[in-house]
Amino acid sequence: MITYEWLYILAGAFFAIWSLLSLRDLKYGNAAFWGLLSASFFFGSHLSDFANGVLVLALVGIAGVGGLRRSDPETTNVEQRSEYAGRLGNRLFIPALIVPLTAVAGTLLYNYTPLSETGLFEPRRETLILFGVGVIVALIVAILWLRPPLLAPAEEGRRLLDSIGWAAILPQMLAALGAVFALAGVGEIIGGVAGQVIPEGNVLLTVIVFALGMALFTIIMGNAFAAFPVMAAAIGIPLLIETYDGNPAVIGAVGMLAGFCGTLLTPMAANFNIVPAALLELKDQNAVIRQQVGTAVPLLICNIAIIYIAGFLLWN
Numbered sequence: 001m002i003t004y005e006w007l008y009i010l011a012g013a014f015f016a017i018w019s020l021l022s023l024r025d026l027k028y029g030n031a032a033f034w035g036l037l038s039a040s041f042f043f044g045s046h047l048s049d050f051a052n053g054v055l056v057l058a059l060v061g062i063a064g065v066g067g068l069r070r071s072d073p074e075t076t077n078v079e080q081r082s083e084y085a086g087r088l089g090n091r092l093f094i095p096a097l098i099v100p101l102t103a104v105a106g107t108l109l110y111n112y113t114p115l116s117e118t119g120l121f122e123p124r125r126e127t128l129i130l131f132g133v134g135v136i137v138a139l140i141v142a143i144l145w146l147r148p149p150l151l152a153p154a155e156e157g158r159r160l161l162d163s164i165g166w167a168a169i170l171p172q173m174l175a176a177l178g179a180v181f182a183l184a185g186v187g188e189i190i191g192g193v194a195g196q197v198i199p200e201g202n203v204l205l206t207v208i209v210f211a212l213g214m215a216l217f218t219i220i221m222g223n224a225f226a227a228f229p230v231m232a233a234a235i236g237i238p239l240l241i242e243t244y245d246g247n248p249a250v251i252g253a254v255g256m257l258a259g260f261c262g263t264l265l266t267p268m269a270a271n272f273n274i275v276p277a278a279l280l281e282l283k284d285q286n287a288v289i290r291q292q293v294g295t296a297v298p299l300l301i302c303n304i305a306i307i308y309i310a311g312f313l314l315w316n
Contacts (some may be wrong), residue, residue: 003122005045007132012041018158021151022071029067030162033059037169056173063166071162073155076148084146095142102134103127171223178226187233194235203244204308210235211304214255215262215296222266224259231255240311250311258303264296265289 015038022030040055047055062068076084084092107127110116121129139153161168181187190213198205210231217227236255240246267288282288 001119001122002129004125004128007128008041008045010132010136012038014038014157015041017154018161021073021154021158022162025071025073027069027071027162029062030069030071033062033068033166034161036062059166059169068162068165070165071158073159075152075155075159095138095145098138098141099131099134102137103131106130106133171225174221174223175225177221178223178229181226182229182233187230189234190230191234191238194239198239203240203246203312206235206239206244207308207311208304210240210251210255211258211300211307214259215265215300218259218262219266222263224256224263227259227262228256231259240307244312245316246307247311247315250315251307254303254307254311258300258307261296261300261303264292 015034019031019033019035019038022028022034036055036059040052044052044055104127107130110121110126110130142148143153194206194209198209213231213235214224214227217230218224221227232252232255236251240251241248267286
């Protein structure tokens with residue numbers, strides 16, 4: 001059976017390659033940072049909480065002292081890239097499209113055919129595993145199609161990763177922060193306050209508070225994965241699902257999308273913007289928000305409507 005652990009090994013292998021390439025170029029801080037991150041993927045589930053905590057503190061220490069530097073490895077030159085762009089145009093996006101296509105089509109094929117009886121994939125992890133398969137397939141297609149230098153994929157990946165720097169793992173850090181908040185009982189406190197403010201039996205208002213809370217906490221924390229444990233413990237599970245018998249799938253999925261609306265409204269966003277605007281040294285960090293608010297607000301309103309209609313009216 002292919003389990004979720006295989007994805008950790010795949011990610012760890014990529015980070016290990018980037019660490020070795022950094023070591024070859026005498027970028028010791030980069031090599032140590034990506035090497036430790038590789039170790040966390042390889043061995044994190046087998047280490048104690050204390051050991052994992054020490055590993056994270058080491059990552060913070062390297063980033064904190066400015067140990068990460070940008071790299072500019074030689075792969076294809078400007079002329080070659082211009083030639084590729086002119087000759088292939090938008091077809092260059094084909095490898096990128098292979099990844100989600102493999103994940104979606106593979107999941108449907110696996111779950112709705114006799115393949116599901118083979119037990120090939122770990123239950124409820126099929127989509128994530130197939131997402132990893134899609135990455136490998138896309139990489140192979142790109143290499144066979146474009147025929148770049150052998151190390152070009154690894155070097156270009158390192159160039160992008162070193163450009164982003166420590167912010168590349170910010171979503172993971174913020175998601176962990178959300179779990180800490182949930183364990184600390186922040187969700188229960190918010191749920192208690194919401195229970196006193198929201199009139200009993202008012203499902204629509206509860207949905208509005210849940211969706212707005214997801215967006216607000218995402219704005220504050222910079223990541224919807226950090227906001228979700230808090231708002232799920234506060235309102236999503238105890239009120240929307242258990243008290244009002246809402247559709248858990250709709251509340252969870254669309255609730256996360258409401259959180260993603262918050263990423264469009266904060267310079268600390270670490271989802272849709274890939275790198276938070278606050279880390280890009282822009283003269284006007286709010287310029288990013290002004291460009292995205294026209295999408296975020298209407299989408300948030302649509303999310304509220306979808307949760308209420310599909311999660312309660314159609315569900316019941």
